[in-house]
Amino acid sequence: MTVVYLNGSFVPYEKAMVPVEDRGFLFADGIYEVIRVYGGKPFALQDHMLRLARSAELMELPFATSPAHLKEKALEALEQSGLKEATIYIQVTRGFAGPRVHDWPKDPQPTELILVRAYESAPKESITLASVPDQRWELCHIKSIGLYLNTRARMEARRRGKDDGLFVRDGIVTEASSSNFFAVHRGTLYTHPEDHRILPGITRRYVIRLAQDLGIPVKEEPFTYEWVLNADEAFITGTTSEVTPAVGLDHQPIGGGQPGPITLRLKEAYRELVRG
Numbered sequence: 001m002t003v004v005y006l007n008g009s010f011v012p013y014e015k016a017m018v019p020v021e022d023r024g025f026l027f028a029d030g031i032y033e034v035i036r037v038y039g040g041k042p043f044a045l046q047d048h049m050l051r052l053a054r055s056a057e058l059m060e061l062p063f064a065t066s067p068a069h070l071k072e073k074a075l076e077a078l079e080q081s082g083l084k085e086a087t088i089y090i091q092v093t094r095g096f097a098g099p100r101v102h103d104w105p106k107d108p109q110p111t112e113l114i115l116v117r118a119y120e121s122a123p124k125e126s127i128t129l130a131s132v133p134d135q136r137w138e139l140c141h142i143k144s145i146g147l148y149l150n151t152r153a154r155m156e157a158r159r160r161g162k163d164d165g166l167f168v169r170d171g172i173v174t175e176a177s178s179s180n181f182f183a184v185h186r187g188t189l190y191t192h193p194e195d196h197r198i199l200p201g202i203t204r205r206y207v208i209r210l211a212q213d214l215g216i217p218v219k220e221e222p223f224t225y226e227w228v229l230n231a232d233e234a235f236i237t238g239t240t241s242e243v244t245p246a247v248g249l250d251h252q253p254i255g256g257g258q259p260g261p262i263t264l265r266l267k268e269a270y271r272e273l274v275r276g
């Protein structure tokens with residue numbers, strides 16, 4: 001059963017409403033997190049709450065309650081749902097404060113939403129990518145609900161017969177539309193460094209640790225689009241995509257069009273970790 005918690009109470013899905021002038025709706029002035037639940041247990045919930053708090057800080061966005069309170073309510077919502085395989089979606093916006101003006105309200109009433117719903121699907125065995133210019137804002141490290149260009153990247157990829165868009169900014173590959181990106185070259189794992197051009201993915205961090213545990217060298221440094229075309233392997237990481245092999249980019253196969261051995265080892269290790 002889908003469970004909704006909105007501004008202090010659990011409400012039936014159909015009755016969960018926010019005012020038309022909520023600043024999330026008008027200005028995309030809000031932040032969010034997606035957490036995956038495996039076998040009834042949320043994976044890395046605390047990491048997600050810390051990132052939510054960090055996003056709020058970076059956007060000077062107040063909470064009506066607190067990340068700790070929302071964490072408690074998320075667990076309560078999950079319990080109420082009775083779901084074993086699920087996602088928990090948490091969103092906080094600057095809320096409703098009267099007629100639309102750019103000034104942030106002096107007395108904000110943030111909107112806090114938690115949505116728990118069933119998630120039965122598994123990530124695809126492998127995907128293909130289409131490069132898209134990264135025209136997003138310069139604060140990609142904030143998990144903002146302003147995702148128009150992320151959704152556009154996905155649709156552009158679909159139009160070109162690929163599964164997902166891979167962002168390229170000034171010749172440098174940053175990340176995919178809703179996942180981080182890794183490539184393997186001569187046994188070393190590469191991914192874009194954590195800065196304002198990518199989301200500091202939680203899956204990304206866990207995968208880096210797994211690679212280090214497996215003795216796979218990891219380099220967090222920028223690399224170009226052309227470099228990726230010559231990579232031995234590639235994959236994306238994310239809460240719902242987990243570790244998904246990327247076997248093609250634009251018109252070219254990556255790693256002969258097959259998932260590579262390092263990718264598959266990390267995919268397996270990540271599965272074991274989350275199912276723990």
Ligand code: PDD
Binds near residue numbers: 178179
């Ligand atoms: N997306 N990069 C972007 C742009 C993302 O939107 C996401 C997550 C990631 C991966 O982060 P993490 O490993 O913490 O999930 C990277 C979520 C799942 C979404 O928007 O649905």
